[in-house]
Amino acid sequence: MRLRFAAAALAALAVLCCTPAAKTRLTTALGRFFRDVARARARTRRYGNKYALAQMVLKTEAPLDLSEPQHDGTVTQSELEDGDGVDGAPVYVALRGRVYDVSAGAKFYGAGKPYHHFVGRDASRAFATGCRAAECVSADLDGLDPSQLRELDRWMEMYETHDKYTFVGTLVEDPVDKYV
Incomplete structure (x- = not known):
């Protein structure tokens, strides 16, 4: 209950911010905070780590190994689109070629909602940089620094461990397009 009140108060503050840049910074910070709360809850539930949120706040948490997908499913680019x-x-939504079904989050990812521009594409660069502009929504990771890549890993962990979002498969080249 207190967390919902705090979220509502912070959202109201975001609306009241004077400049668009300040509003963007606050929105990004809030998104990262609530992402980390979700990650901490998942680490507590799945791994018994009751200090997960404190470790995240103090930046002492060990990254989860996300190198192996949960299963060997595949998704083509046209299926993703x-x-x-x-x-x-x-x-x-795809990150680093891993596709997640976020249908349960329609209030965030549905048409006309705040994260709909990430839907049907690999949005790795946008998640790594925090940039929500259309030109940032791409799979291109060239030129990103280690802290930005770690930020992308944090988002991937949130999707991997989320209660309502599921891993669909790894993005592969469309075999039909390959021979055209």
Whole structure:
């Protein structure tokens, strides 16, 4: 209850910010905070780490090994693009070539919602940099520094351990497009 009140108060503060840049910084900070709360809850639930949030705040948490996918499913680029939530389609978001079904988060990822521009594509660069502009939504990681790549890993951990989002598969080249 207190967390919901705090979230509402911070959201109201974001609306009241004077400049668009300040509003963007506050929105990004809030997104990262609530992402870390979700990660901490998952680490507590899955691994029994009751100090996970403190470790995240103090930046002493050990990263989870995300090198191996949960299963060997695959998703083509065209299947990812079709995952836009339109006409009952699932809602897909990809990070570092790993595709997640975020249909349960329609209030965030649905058409006209704040994160819909990430849907149906690999948005790794946007998550790593915190940039929400259309030109930042890409799979290109060239030129990112280690702290930005770690930020991307934190987002991937959130998707990997989320209660309602599921790993669909690894993005692969579309075999039909390969021969065209």
